[in-house]
């Protein structure tokens with residue numbers, strides 16, 4: 306990994322650039338796929354699956370028998386591991402439930418807020434280079450907890466034209482029964498527009514490569530929203546002499562192996578760890594099955610030596626990493642100062658993989674600096690808040706005059722009248738004409 310020592314602040318932005326595909330060419334492909342899915346439905350999904358995934362798929366939707374069969378193909382130790390992860394993810398997300406918010410700001414004015422599930426949601430499960438069945442748990446568990454009525458899952462078929470059995474098993478374990486063999490842009494277009502096999506949804510969830518992420522953003526043009534841009538994985542590690550270099554290298558590689566366009570960054574204020582981490586990286590890369598991918602990711606990754614922990618905190622906030630690992634003597638200070646990160650991992654015993662699989666936190670997180678404004682997936686992602694209010698006569702007397710003044714000042718006489726007409730009834734004692742609904 307290349308190291309940069311004590312860079313001036315004016316060079317930080319350039320140093321922290323992510324590897325990105327050319328946006329106009331990405332948009333052109335996305336637009337073409339959406340247009341064809343809109344006009345040709347399933348036929349377009351099959352044609353694009355053949356073109357982009359290299360497989361011919363007959364039936365896009367899994368039958369109940371296929372779902373049942375997948376369960377028998379998953380080894381028991383993997384089922385047990387999925388069960389443990391399920392419990393922890395369930396517990397963490399169930400704890401996020403909040404009650405009704407209720408306020409009486411003035412006499413006779415009653416306001417409250419209640420959460421309602423989004424009725425139809427689409428879950429994208431990546432499967433281009435690795436079948437990420439762990440993502441099924443991360444999305445389907447909160448979707449169920451929220452009470453979403455229709456949950457549609459899409460994932461790209463493998464070379465044999467099927468979904469990995471663990472994806473199907475995890476989906477069925479979480480109660481998802483609409484499972485479709487389609488991935489990439491075409492899956493997002495199908496969930497947005499609906500086809501013969503894929504029901505349309507109101508909100509899209511899940512991570513994916515740059516094609517998937519761009520397609521999720523494109524879906525907004527059709528009024529379908531999304532969780533957040535959760536693209537190529539990244540990790541930023543903050544380490545000093547209290548960190549074990551072998552652990553640091555392993556954490557960097559755990560995200561570098563996701564994709565050639567992943568990025569990993571190491572920040573330190575202790576030059577002496579540079580050599581040890583580089584050596585550990587080389588040693589661990591040697592027997593990594595996905596070393597080609599990880600090596601490519603490392604070509605656009607870097608280690609940076611900074612002057613002190615204040616600079617480290619500032620650089621973390623500027624980069625806004627998807628994952629932040631802190632193994633540093635000034636952990637407490639850094640935690641106080643850092644406010645841009647998707648998920649944070651603390652100390653020598655907390656590998657980022659813990660959050661990827663089984664600690665209970667969600668691994669669908671904002672990448673590409675979007676941790677500045679987005680949260681990772683959580684229970685609220687699957688809920689909408691509806692606000693309610695009821696005024697009685699006293700409440701109208703209390704706040705009515707202010708509403709009228711404000712409406713007149715905005716030049717909106719109709720708004721003012723909607724209040725004034727009621728106040729007039731009250732002033733003239735015509736309350737008998739008002740029946741309680």
Ligand SMILES: NC(=O)c1ccc[n+]([C@@H]2O[C@H](COP(=O)([O-])OP(=O)(O)OC[C@H]3O[C@@H](n4cnc5c(N)ncnc54)[C@H](O)[C@@H]3O)[C@@H](O)[C@H]2O)c1
Nearest residue numbers: 431432433434461488489512513514535537538563669670
């Ligand atoms: N941010 C997060 O929360 C998070 C979580 C898990 C994974 N990830 C990321 O998800 C990504 C998964 O990527 P993946 O590729 O393995 O799987 P994927 O399912 O996201 O993408 C595979 C699909 O991309 C499409 N595709 C491939 N090449 C194409 C081309 N030239 N033109 C149009 N479409 C094309 C294909 O249809 C294929 O099915 C990785 O980048 C990983 O880092 C992110």
Ligand SMILES: N[C@H](CO)Cc1c[nH]c[nH+]1
Nearest residue numbers: 437439440538539661668
């Ligand atoms: N690290 C990924 C999020 O960027 C999630 C994941 C799934 N499986 C392994 N890792």
Ligand SMILES: [Zn+2]
Nearest residue numbers: 538559560661
């Ligand atoms: Zn991962």
